[in-house]
Every structure is written in C-alpha cells, then in structure tokens.
Amino acid sequence: MKKLLLFVLLLVCGNAISQDYKITYLKSSNGSLIENQDPILAFTSSEVTQIGSQSIFNGKADFPNEIIFVDRRTNSFSQVANLDATKTINSKDSVSLGKQTFEYLNDTKKILGYNCKKAKTIVNSNNIELWYTNELKVKGAPTILGQNLGLVLEMVRNGNFVIKATNIEKIKMFPTDPDLSKSIDMLTYKDLLWKSRFTTINVFKDQIINFSSESKSNDSILRFANGTIAVRKIRIPEIKVGSQIFVDVTEQSNGDAYDRTGSFFIIPNNKTLSFLDGLQNGAKTLPIYNNGNGKEYQGVVATENYNPIVELMRFFTPFGVKQYNNLQLKDKTWTENVLYRQDVSDLRSLLSNQEVWIGINIGNYDKGGHKVSANITIHNEEESKVTPKQIVPLFCTNNIMKMAGQEYGTMFSSDKGLEVTFKLDKPMKNCKLRYITTGHGGWENGDEFVPKKNTIFLDGKETFSFTPWRLDCGSYRLSNPASGNFPNGLSSSDYSRANWCPGTVTNPIFIDLGDLEAGNHNIQIKIPQGLPEGSSFSSWNISGVLLGE
Structure with missing residues (x-):
C-alpha cells in the first residue's frame, strides 16, 4: 500500500514538473510594434518545443509555411515545411544546438512577472541579446537560437529589432508531433523551401x-x-x-x-x-x-x-x-x-x-x-x-x-x-x-x-x-x-x-x-x-x- 501511494505521489509530482506552456511573441522595430503581424507561438514542455506562426497552428497559414520541432532528448531540431496542401518536407539537425555559445551577463529584469537573466552572442555580425528565465522549469525560444538557455522571453537584435513574449499560458493539450520519418538533407530542404516561395x-x-x-x-x-x-x-x-x-x-x-x-x-x-x-x-x-x-x-x-x-x-x-x-x-x-x-x-x-x-x-x-x-x-x-x-x-x-x-x-x-x-x-x-x-x-x-x-x-x-x-x-x-x-x-x-x-x-x-x-x-x-x-x-x-x- 505504501509503495502504491509513493508511486501515485511521484506521478502527480512528475505531472506538475512537466507542465506544458504556450508562449506568444510579438515583433517590434525601432520601438514600435510591427503592424498586422502574425504572432509567433512556442509550445514547450520538458522534452520538446514547437515553434511557428499563429496562423500555422490555427490551420489558416498560406503556403509555404514552416514549423521548428526541438527535441531535447536528442539535443536536435527539425525544420518542417508544408510546400502546398499535399507536399511536406523536413530536415533534421543534430549538431547546431550543441555549437551555440553565449556570454552570460549579470543583468537581470522581469518580463511578464518572471525573473530573467541576460546572455548575448554574435550571429553573422549581428549582436543578439537574450533574456531568459528558469522559473518555469522548461526551455524554449521563439527561434532556434537560445533553446538550451532556459525559456527565452525576449530577443534583441542590434538594439532595434525585438521579439518579446506577450503572454504565457499553461495548456492541457500539446500540438501533435510532426511526421519526421522522411528527412532530407538541410541544403536540399532549404532549396526546395526557397523555390516554393x-x-x-x-x-x-x-x-x-x-x-x-x-x-x-x-x-x-x-x-x-x-x-x-x-x-x-x-x-x-x-x-x-x-x-x-x-x-x-x-x-x-x-x-x-x-x-x-x-x-x-x-x-x-x-x-x-x-x-x-x-x-x-x-x-x-x-x-x-x-x-x-x-x-x-x-x-x-x-x-x-x-x-x-x-x-x-x-x-x-x-x-x-x-x-x-x-x-x-x-x-x-x-x-x-x-x-x-x-x-x-x-x-x-x-x-x-x-x-x-x-x-x-x-x-x-x-x-x-x-x-x-x-x-x-x-x-x-x-x-x-x-x-x-x-x-x-x-x-x-x-x-x-x-x-x-x-x-x-x-x-x-x-x-x-x-x-x-x-x-x-x-x-x-x-x-x-x-x-x-x-x-x-x-x-x-x-x-x-x-x-x-x-x-x-x-x-x-x-x-x-x-x-x-x-x-x-x-x-x-x-x-x-x-x-x-x-x-x-x-x-x-x-x-x-x-x-x-x-x-x-x-x-x-x-x-x-x-x-x-x-x-x-x-x-x-x-x-x-x-x-x-x-x-x-x-x-x-x-x-x-x-x-x-
């Protein structure tokens, strides 16, 4: 009986720890929100994250459209693109997440009530600042960058372009994982996606x-x-x-x-x-x-x-x-x-x-x-x-x-x-x-x-x-x-x-x-x-x- 009670307690605690979240992000340029934008959504749990536009997850996006699927169990991510109503392609990257490097700073601030730390990096001569929190016990970001820092709530590029979380909510249903069974190399993937535009x-x-x-x-x-x-x-x-x-x-x-x-x-x-x-x-x-x-x-x-x-x-x-x-x-x-x-x-x-x-x-x-x-x-x-x-x-x-x-x-x-x-x-x-x-x-x-x-x-x-x-x-x-x-x-x-x-x-x-x-x-x-x-x-x-x- 004691063993059964312990099992139930572990199960309940495990469920509490593995809470799933939906984070909504909006983009700003030079201090002003970009008009008529399609918000970025990130669905994240302790094991996976899915990133895409709101219209994609609502089933209303034009073609082509793309989501990113991050799998922390393998420290990899896949890019999945719907080229049209019948053709979907994907490509897996098992290397890039492990190669990301950051400078960790002492700056802190609150975003949506959560204490955030600051990290920065340089990508293609662009200075990127990332504000992330560890208080929600999950990781994620609005892009591939910073997926392993914590939950990134704000990204600032060159001081004038910002992607910032505007809402965080707990969810009971996570989007279905995409079919990744037929993966192609990344160069071919990018070429097919580009040509479909x-x-x-x-x-x-x-x-x-x-x-x-x-x-x-x-x-x-x-x-x-x-x-x-x-x-x-x-x-x-x-x-x-x-x-x-x-x-x-x-x-x-x-x-x-x-x-x-x-x-x-x-x-x-x-x-x-x-x-x-x-x-x-x-x-x-x-x-x-x-x-x-x-x-x-x-x-x-x-x-x-x-x-x-x-x-x-x-x-x-x-x-x-x-x-x-x-x-x-x-x-x-x-x-x-x-x-x-x-x-x-x-x-x-x-x-x-x-x-x-x-x-x-x-x-x-x-x-x-x-x-x-x-x-x-x-x-x-x-x-x-x-x-x-x-x-x-x-x-x-x-x-x-x-x-x-x-x-x-x-x-x-x-x-x-x-x-x-x-x-x-x-x-x-x-x-x-x-x-x-x-x-x-x-x-x-x-x-x-x-x-x-x-x-x-x-x-x-x-x-x-x-x-x-x-x-x-x-x-x-x-x-x-x-x-x-x-x-x-x-x-x-x-x-x-x-x-x-x-x-x-x-x-x-x-x-x-x-x-x-x-x-x-x-x-x-x-x-x-x-x-x-x-x-x-x-x-x-x-x-x-x-x-x-």
Missing part, C-alpha cells in the same frame, strides 16, 4: 544558340536565322500589380570564343504584323524604316500595323567561358558559366495572364555556338499601391535577325537618326521611356570604344541626353578565358565600352517624359555615329518602350 517559368533549358544549317525546330521551340534565334510560346499566369518579376539567363560557350550581343525578348502580337512573321517569312516582309542614307532597316520601329520586339534583357557573352577554361593563367580560376539576372517588373502588363512568344538570340557564326537556359520568376506581393502601367513598344534597332539579313543599326550616320511617330488613344500620365543603348563596331576609333552622346527628342524638343559608357569591364575578367591579351598588360575584356562589357547585362535607363496627351507624338534619337574605316563600321543597338499610367 515564388513561381518559376522555365523558358529554355540548355538550349543551343549557334550558326548552322543543321539547326532545326521542334514541337515546342522554333529556331530561326540558322539557329541563332530560339522562340517559344509560353503561358504566363496572372501577376498581381506590384509583384516582382525577374528574368535570368545562364550562358556558357559551346564552341564560340568571342563576346557576342544577346537578347531575351518578347514578340508583341497585338497588331496585324509581328516580328514572328519576319522570322517565318524573312526580314524583308517587315515594315521598312528609311532615314535617307540609302539603306533599308527592317522591323525596327512601330507602325500602325506593327510592333517591334520588346527586350526583357540585353546581355553580352564573355570570351569563351567554360569551353576555353583550359587556357590557364596564374592565380586565375575561370567561372563555369555566366548568370544574368534582371528585374522586369515594369513590363508586367505585357506578361500577366497571357500567352506570349518569348525568344532568345545570340549573334554568332560558330557551329558550336552557346548553351543557354532562361527563366522568368514571379515573386508575389500581398498588397501594393503601385499603379498599373500601360506599355507602348516604340523601337528596337538590335538586329536580332542579323544572320538572316536584317540590317545593322547604322541609321545614326544621318542627321535624322532614328525617328518614330506613335498615337495614343487616351492620355498617359507620368510617362517614361525605358531605353537600352549599346555602341558597337570599329576598332580603336569605332563607337564600341569611343564615348558618344545619345540625345532624345520628344515632339521636336530635346528631352534628355547622356553618354552611355562602362568603366568596370575589368571586373569580369574571370568570365573571359579566351580574351586576347595585349603588350600593355590589359586584356580585351578589360577595355571600357559603349555601355556594355563582355559578360554583363546592360540595364535600361528610364527617361522622364511627363504627361502625354491623346493623339500623335514623335520620338527621335540622335547619336554622332562614327565613320566607316575600311571594312569596319560602327552601329548602335537601341530599344525603347513607353511606360505610363
């Missing part, structure tokens, strides 16, 4: 862009200009106003050793004629622009029945990355490829909820050419006050069909330069010209290596002028193994150029045009293009899109 549209994968009569189209990818252009029709979902849209291209040489002009572009098809007609039927079927110098320029300006391409991204290949990495130089390790990535959120209305023709081009004359992959990623924002933009394609002199006879952009040799007239059916406010420009051709005295002023006229009045130039080309030497080296100690890829470098993106600039009334308007671009030198000549690849509200 945005939408990826794969446009091209290891696509060869070369120059060969053997280049052929297939059911999904059309190839033109002897393989130097690849085009696909892509369905793009609806994109919320204010969301971020990025494009990325990965490139490596598949044989070509030279720096080349590349373009990742949209083919507008909202008029009678499109650039796709020119690809399928020849450049001569596109509208002709004449500026009085005796040459005909195909498909470069908008007309009543035609829109030129819209460049998502202008990029430039380096000298032979990957294919020529065997050309060794002391203390230089060549990159395996080049990644170009750019924000194109301003072009949302050309992409959202549409089926669009998207193409990629690298001008080259090599049978091996280049290998490229290209994607569009959509990163949704919850709410935005951004005003949707109207988009009017205006011009593009980048002769993407160069290998199929499209004329170079040499129209700037005359005083007229490039001129386009366009009509607005209704007024547009806060208009901007999204303008990309790069100079090409010639040798020492060619426009590729000589600064030249670009001047933009709107309705006959000079609106803006600047000299596009890049001084940082030497920064990309490790992407240019086949770049020629000169007696002065420089490599060809080091030299400054007319707004581009081998291995870089050329960003658009945005030129304010003000409010435009309905009716006809005229934009003119003038550049003092250099004169030909023997068989060498200069040209300019410019493209422009009108953006407005």
